[in-house]
Amino acid sequence: MNKPKVLVTRPLFPAARAILDQHFEAEYWTQPERIPRAELLRRVAEKDALICLLTEKVDEELLSIAHKLRIAATVSVGYDNIDVPACTRHKVVATHTPGVLDDTTADFAWTLLMAIARRLVEGDAWTRSGTWPGWDLDQLLGGDVWGKTLGIVGFGRIGRGVARRSQGFRMRVLYHDQVRVSADVERELSAEYLSFEKLLGESDFVTLHVPLLPETRHLISTAVFEKMKRTAYLVNTSRGPVVDEAALVDALERKLIAGAALDVYEHEPSVHPALVSRKDVILAPHIASASIETRTKMAVMAAMNAVALFEGKRPPNALNPEALDL
Numbered sequence: 001m002n003k004p005k006v007l008v009t010r011p012l013f014p015a016a017r018a019i020l021d022q023h024f025e026a027e028y029w030t031q032p033e034r035i036p037r038a039e040l041l042r043r044v045a046e047k048d049a050l051i052c053l054l055t056e057k058v059d060e061e062l063l064s065i066a067h068k069l070r071i072a073a074t075v076s077v078g079y080d081n082i083d084v085p086a087c088t089r090h091k092v093v094a095t096h097t098p099g100v101l102d103d104t105t106a107d108f109a110w111t112l113l114m115a116i117a118r119r120l121v122e123g124d125a126w127t128r129s130g131t132w133p134g135w136d137l138d139q140l141l142g143g144d145v146w147g148k149t150l151g152i153v154g155f156g157r158i159g160r161g162v163a164r165r166s167q168g169f170r171m172r173v174l175y176h177d178q179v180r181v182s183a184d185v186e187r188e189l190s191a192e193y194l195s196f197e198k199l200l201g202e203s204d205f206v207t208l209h210v211p212l213l214p215e216t217r218h219l220i221s222t223a224v225f226e227k228m229k230r231t232a233y234l235v236n237t238s239r240g241p242v243v244d245e246a247a248l249v250d251a252l253e254r255k256l257i258a259g260a261a262l263d264v265y266e267h268e269p270s271v272h273p274a275l276v277s278r279k280d281v282i283l284a285p286h287i288a289s290a291s292i293e294t295r296t297k298m299a300v301m302a303a304m305n306a307v308a309l310f311e312g313k314r315p316p317n318a319l320n321p322e323a324l325d326l
């Protein structure tokens with residue numbers, strides 16, 4: 001029997017390739033640059049499955065070309081690259097990779113938070129430059145992390161992971177989400193639910209963990225910066241467009257906040273040019289989930305979703321299981 005055909009827009013990792021090669025006739029995009037859109041459209045046209053990354057858009061245009069496609073599996077938990085309602089209309093199941101990257105991403109949000117507060121990146125540059133004159137009492141004074149107030153916006157899997165990490169730092173933990181978690185979870189994480197406005201006014205660190213949705217695009221705007229403490233730091237490991245980057249630059253210039261540590265950008269891979277020269281920002285290249293263990297688990301998870309579908313099962317991480325019943 002002919003195996004189904006899958007287009008995979010990266011070679012992934014050996015563990016995921018082993019699964020895909022066993023179950024599919026797999027075609028991998030192996031060039032170092034991301035697959036150009038025209039190439040993606042050309043190659044996906046006759047495929048039964050697509051394993052893609054957050055850099056590939058699965059939209060009406062792609063779906064109407066890929067008339068045999070039955071699944072689009074993104075190797076990411078965020079799925080703003082996939083038009084899920086369009087997938088449903090085309091009877092294509094969309095899947096993502098929730099759960100396996102929570103701790104790794106929360107670790108990295110914590111890394112950014114610590115690094116911006118304690119000016120690690122500035123210090124590293126100074127030490128390397130050869131101009132550091134040696135220890136002094138008032139060099140690179142940062143803000144404390146321990147004992148401060150942490151404001152978590154988006155209290156899902158990753159947001160809660162960040163709360164868990166704060167416990168050893170004896171912080172007050174505030175959160176805001178569309179959905180309030182149970183009293184048991186609030187107690188376990190010592191987290192207080194607050195309105196967005198109140199959280200902004202009380203937090204020393206505001207860390208973002210919402211998905212990118214029409215409602216969360218530019219959630220962080222000038223009005224938000226004006227409500228934050230002048231000593232507060234913003235940490236963003238969610239999606240770039242959640243923060244209005246021009247408003248962030250303006251807020252830093254006006255000293256509305258003390259600094260920002262970013263993993264994601266509004267127009268990746270571009271970064272607002274005014275951010276690049278600033279010492280009060282840390283700029284990471286979208287690596288919050290980038291550990292070898294986690295990225296491997298994500299790739300395997302995407303592969304297993306595709307395998308499940310062609311074995312006649314419901315893909316475990318389907319975003320639109322109703323597409324199967326149409």
Ligand SMILES: NC(=O)c1ccc[n+]([C@@H]2O[C@H](COP(=O)([O-])OP(=O)(O)OC[C@H]3O[C@@H](n4cnc5c(N)ncnc54)[C@H](O)[C@@H]3O)[C@@H](O)[C@H]2O)c1
Binds near residue numbers: 105155156178289290
């Ligand atoms: N930088 C990275 O490499 C990286 C890695 C992993 C995830 N992410 C991003 O982090 C996001 C969160 O991941 P997760 O697994 O924790 O998702 P999740 O679905 O478990 O949590 C998201 C939370 O945000 C809340 N939310 C949604 N809209 C909101 C709004 N308007 N206001 C307040 N809260 C709102 C939801 O109720 C939910 O509790 C992903 O969607 C992804 O974009 C980025």
